[in-house]
Amino acid sequence: MPITGSCFCGAVSYTIKGRLRDARSCHCSNCRKAFSAQASAYALVDPEDFSWNSGKDLLTTYESNNGAGLQFCRLCGSTLCGTHKGEIHGVTLGCTEGNPEIKLSMHIFVSDKAPWETLPNDGVPQYEERPPALS
Numbered sequence: 602m603p604i605t606g607s608c609f610c611g612a613v614s615y616t617i618k619g620r621l622r623d624a625r626s627c628h629c630s631n632c633r634k635a636f637s638a639q640a641s642a643y644a645l646v647d648p649e650d651f652s653w654n655s656g657k658d659l660l661t662t663y664e665s666n667n668g669a670g671l672q673f674c675r676l677c678g679s680t681l682c683g684t685h686k687g688e689i690h691g692v693t694l695g696c697t698e699g700n701p702e703i704k705l706s707m708h709i710f711v712s713d714k715a716p717w718e719t720l721p722n723d724g725v726p727q728y729e730e731r732p733p734a735l736s
């Protein structure tokens with residue numbers, strides 16, 4: 602089964618024919634703002650596996666100065682994917698549908714978590730910062 606995803610209003614949707622990898626939840630202050638949440642939930646995708654089904658023209662890209670970007674639906678504000686130098690890099694797990702066949706495998710930058718967040722006691726490894734192996 603391919604992995605599918607869509608935004609809150611449903612105008613933008615995508616299909617991934619391969620697998621996601623390196624699913625992580627980042628608790629840093631940048632991710633809290635970018636994901637409007639206590640942490641990110643994000644997994645990497647191979648660009649050749651990813652295609653937009655609908656609403657590509659509704660995407661707005663916010664690119665920060667290191668070449669990393671986020672693409673969101675300009676109608677409803679859902680952030681669907683991350684880009685690197687203009688190419689798809691990963692997807693936000695919150696916009697996937699059904700079971701994307703991956704689970705979060707790391708909490709990262711937990712030393713920078715929000716004072717109002719209680720870290721989950723879910724057995725998933727927690728890293729103070731970015732683990733060296735992570736791309």
Ligand SMILES: [Zn+2]
Pocket residue numbers: 608609610611612613674675676677678679
């Ligand atoms: Zn939308």
Ligand SMILES: [Zn+2]
Pocket residue numbers: 627628629630631632633641710
């Ligand atoms: Zn982060």
